[in-house]
Amino acid sequence: MTARLGSLTLPNPVLTASGCAAAGRELHQFFDVAQLGAVVTKSIMREPRSGRPTPRMAETPSGMLNSIGLQGPGIESFIANDLAWLVAHDARTVVSIAGSHTDDFAEVARMLAGHPAVAALEVNISCPNVESRGQVFACDAIASSRVIGGVRRAADPAQPVFAKLTPDVTDIVLIARACADAGADGFSLINTLLGMVIDTDTLAPALGGVTGGLSGPAIRPVAVRCVWQVHRALPHLPIIGMGGIRSGLDALQFVLAGAAAVSVGTAVFGDPTAPVRVLDELTAALAERGFASLADAVGIAHLDGPARALRLEPAAAEAAAS
Incomplete structure (x- = not known):
């Protein structure tokens, strides 16, 4: 179950999704967060940020909308408190970073x-760009x-940089290629979709920030499509897939679409043990299908029937021998 994300090797492919488990403390009361491939932290910015007005969350069919607004303590407090806690609990950490200006990210x-x-940086470029009338960087x-290039130059060369992309674009491959050319070591796919709910009793938007990010099972087909498209175009760059994962089969x-690892997010609100459960279920699902390793399954859906069989033959033989 080893997950290989470029130069980064994780003991297993299941991570948390940024924003759904803060820096891991909340989930740690249900399971040891060191069991996961890594904890992906909530996006952190240079300065403390209070976030958007309440209400901040609204339920939707097969999902939820959130409008948190990147609330956080700022990078200095994060390093002193949250990152120190993760170190103390032996958790591998992928830090999600965000900003309002290109220089903020760097x-x-x-x-x-x-x-x-x-262990790595996840660059949340699904943020409004103050320098460009609030347009989202990733659009x-x-x-x-510019953001990915700035981060790649500022970051430790040993820290892989993953660009987290929004699906709210006409051509996600175009954005992915631009990030790759700027030095991205891989991608996190996908961020939430922009959505809105109107309260039919108050006759007003349900969220204080009016719009929010749609997550949960409703977006899974979109997320799988994005992973498929980016892997097909850039098969040499690793992908962390996310969007509505509730089970090992999800x-x-x-x-199969091309993700070398996955992040579990919204599911933890209903089942805080979802990440470790998904890991167990994914392990079993791979074994049941004759895969000797996770790597053998990555992107196999892109192959035709005979090629898939050839990929499975060594794995099946090894499984039979053991």
Whole structure:
């Protein structure tokens, strides 16, 4: 079950999804977070941020909307408290970083450079770009390229940089190529979809911030499609897949589409043990299908029937021998 994400090797492919488990403390009361491939932290910015007005969450069919607004303590407090806690609990950590300006991302990456607890950076470019009238960075190839390039130059060369992309674009491969050209070592796919709920009693938007990010099972087909498209275009770059994963079979879809690892997010609100359960279920699902390793399954859905059989033959033989 070893997950290989470029230069980063994790003992297993299941991570938390940024924003759904803060820095791991809340989930730790249900299971040891060191059991996971890694904890992906809530996106952290250079300065403390209070976030958007309440209400911040609304239920939707097969999902939820959130409008938190990247509330957080700022990078200095994060390093002193949250990152220190993760170190103390032997958790591998992928730090999600965000910003309002290109320089914000680079500065946060610079402050994390060389920190022994930071296994990788996840660059949340699904943020409004103050320099461009609030347009989301990840909706523009040039803006995405500038942020990823700035982070790659500022970050420790030993820390892989994963670009987290939004599906709210016409061509996600175009954005992914721009990020790859700027130095991204891989991708996190996908961020939430922009949505809205109107309260039919108050006759007003249900969220204080009006719009929010849609997550949960409702977005899984979109997420799998994005992973498929980016893996097909850039098969040499690893992908962390996410979006509505509730079971091992859900996770397997992402792996077959090309994801080398997966993040479990919204599911933890109903089942805090979901990440470790998904790991167990994915392990069993791979074994049942004759895969000797996770790597054998990554992207296999892109192959035709005979090629899939050839990929499975060595795995099946090894499984039979054991």
